[in-house]
Amino acid sequence: MLNITDNEPKKIIKVESTKAYKLTSVPIFFNYLSKVMWTVLVLFLVILFVPWTQNVEGYGQVTAFRPEQRPQTIQSPIPGTIRQWFVREGDTVNAGDTLVFITEVKDEYFDPNLVENLTSELQAKEAALISYQDKAKALAEQIKALKESQEIKLQQALLKVQADSNEYEAAQMQFKFSEIQFKRTDTLYQEGVKSRFDWERSNQAFQDATAKLTAARNKYLQSKADLLGIRADFAEKISKAESDRQSAISDFFATTAEVAKLRSKINSINVRRSFYYVTAPQRGMVTRMTRAGIGENIKEGEPIMEIMPLQYQIAVEVFIRPVDLPLMHLGEKGRIEFDGWPAIVFSGWPSITFGTFGGEIIAIDNVLSENGMYRILMVPDKDDVPWPEQIRFGSGARAILLLKDVPVWYEIWRQLNGFPPEYYIPVGKGGSNGDKSKKTASK
Structure with missing residues (x-):
């Protein structure tokens, strides 16, 4: 048909209001939804090839690195009777300070001469x-x-x-x-x-x-x-x-x-x-009395009180599954989350994790613990942010031990199949925090 007039039908007739148009046209909402879905698909495909850091998680508690810096139980060196207390819970004592006075209970030592x-x-x-x-x-x-x-x-x-x-x-x-x-x-x-x-x-x-x-x-x-x-x-x-x-x-x-x-x-x-006067072995704070009263008999080696050293080097003991033990190496890095300390954790992307602190493996037990897991000891990473001073002994901790970098799609495939993380041998130590470029896979 020849277009010989300037009056277009669209200007005269409102097509959008017709029933046929409503049945055959695509709503604008679906157009937006299609774009969003395509965008999400593209982002998902991109994310599948983003590096993901394999890791092993373990749970434990805060402790001290050296054994003499851990909470100590004061025991009675001889059997006797408690006659006098010189300290109470919360007191700070120095090495050699008298804690308690005990007397004899064996008749062979009763003679004063x-x-x-x-x-x-x-x-x-x-x-x-x-x-x-x-x-x-x-x-x-x-x-x-x-x-x-x-x-x-x-x-x-x-x-x-x-x-x-x-x-x-x-x-x-x-x-x-x-x-x-x-x-x-x-x-x-x-x-x-x-x-x-x-x-x-x-x-x-x-x-x-x-x-x-x-x-x-x-x-x-x-x-x-x-x-x-x-x-x-x-x-x-x-x-x-x-x-x-x-x-x-x-x-x-x-x-x-x-x-x-x-x-x-x-x-x-x-x-x-x-030994009648039980003294403090080192400087510390009296945390708990296990015996009380005057005239109470105690046996040899029986605990009297607990002392917490005031100077210590903090560490974290973490327990891991036996299947993860071959993946652990001395000097390897990890991230630690402490109980009561706010944190946002992305275990596969440690660089964007918030509220965790760097740790380094200093010791690995070769004997299975009573809970059926292996114990590893971690100390603060010298190249990372210092650990909070408010952390106390016995508080819980969660450790994320960093392993090899793999694509996200590979990690998803591994998780779906229930395969363990890939075994690797650390080639070198040092470098930047969590540097995985120095780790090579050994299959």
Whole structure:
């Protein structure tokens, strides 16, 4: 149709008010919604490729880095009865300050003059030591004198044995000679060559030689017996003196042991008496009394009170699952959220997290804890903001331990499949806070 007029139908007829237009046209709202949805889709696709920091979460509490800086329980070193308190809860004490006074409950320590009596007994034992020592020396001198006398007596006896032996040999020679002479004379007498007088004289000489031989033999045997008697007599005397000397030495050593025991007991009693006044081991504040009252009996090693050191280096102990333990390394960084401290946490983007504080792993336990998890110890990161001074021991803490950087889509896929974070080996330490560029994946 030719457009030969300036009157357009749109100007004359309101198309928007017609029913057909309303049924066929797209509302403006849907146009805006379409644009928003496309924008959201594009942003979602972009976000899928944004780096996401994998992490492991753990929960624990605030503690001290060094064991001597943690809350300490004061125990009774000995069993006793509480007689006087010198502090109360909330007091600040210095090292060596008296906390409580206790008295004895064992009857063996009731004697007020126990140390003096033991000292007197010790002096008596020490005097006995000198006596035993002198006795051993005297017996040693006696043994020496006996041995010298034995040597002289034996030499004399040996000389007498030698002389008697020579005399006995001479008597044997004379006996043999007389025997030969008598036999010869007897033969000649039988033949009538010798007279009766010669025979009797020869017989008399033979009898005299026999008597001398017998006497010499008896004398020689008596000399040998005397020699053996001297040896036996001196051996008995020396043995008795040696036995007495060994007894004196044995008594000396036994008394020495008793002296050592008495000295040890006296020293133990003196040390024990120093335990009557329980003192503070270090500077701190008395936080809680575990015992109360006067005249109450306490056992050895029983807690009396708790002291919190005033100077300490704060740390956080966090417990993680065993499956996450291989991902932990000494010196690795993390973010910590403390109970009661406002925080906005984006675990995958630590750079935009608010209200958390940097931490560094300083120790990792190799033994499973009682709760079935592994314990790690974290201290403040020197390159980060200092931790708040208002943090107190025992308050809860949540740690976000930073691992490898991966795309968001990969992290979503990993979470949907229930896979653990990727294992990595830290190549280097240092750099900026939470620098993941120095971590490489090891699959």
